[in-house]
Amino acid sequence: MTPVTHQTVKLSKGRHDSPDEGACVMELASMLAGEPFSDHPASVCPVIGSCLRAYNDWIDDDRRQDLYRYAAKVVGMLWPQPDDLGSRMVQAVARRRRGSHREVLDLIDELLSIRAQRRAPASTPPTMSAIVVPSRAPASTSPG
Numbered sequence: 001m002t003p004v005t006h007q008t009v010k011l012s013k014g015r016h017d018s019p020d021e022g023a024c025v026m027e028l029a030s031m032l033a034g035e036p037f038s039d040h041p042a043s044v045c046p047v048i049g050s051c052l053r054a055y056n057d058w059i060d061d062d063r064r065q066d067l068y069r070y071a072a073k074v075v076g077m078l079w080p081q082p083d084d085l086g087s088r089m090v091q092a093v094a095r096r097r098r099g100s101h102r103e104v105l106d107l108i109d110e111l112l113s114i115r116a117q118r119r120a121p122a123s124t125p126p127t128m129s130a131i132v133v134p135s136r137a138p139a140s141t142s143p144g
Helices: 026-034 044-058 061-076 082-094 101-120
Strands: none
Touching: 026 044, 026 061, 044 061
16 A cells, blocks of 8 residues: 555545544645644644634535645744744834834734634723723922
């Protein structure tokens, strides 16, 4: 029996123990990267990998075969770690690029919106009108 390779493996739903059982798009990416067979290849951004794993399992077999090229495209496409991403946003604002502050705030709003859609918060956060900010009292001047 001929061994299954990245050129002959069929994309299928779910996690597999070996290419002989088939492969999801991320398992194929691990094969292309020369890594151990896994649906979490080290050479692929975890965010993109998560999206492709979910989509791989959600679509039908015919459309799943369109994902072959994405297995190749994502190898080596690592995003910055979350701490690095936060640092880059702050640096963009610090450079005072026109509109960068608004872009950072819009990105944070979008991330919060995505998070809120995934799961409703246990309690409702306070609105800005409910937050009381103490006013600064003018410095007192004492006579003489």
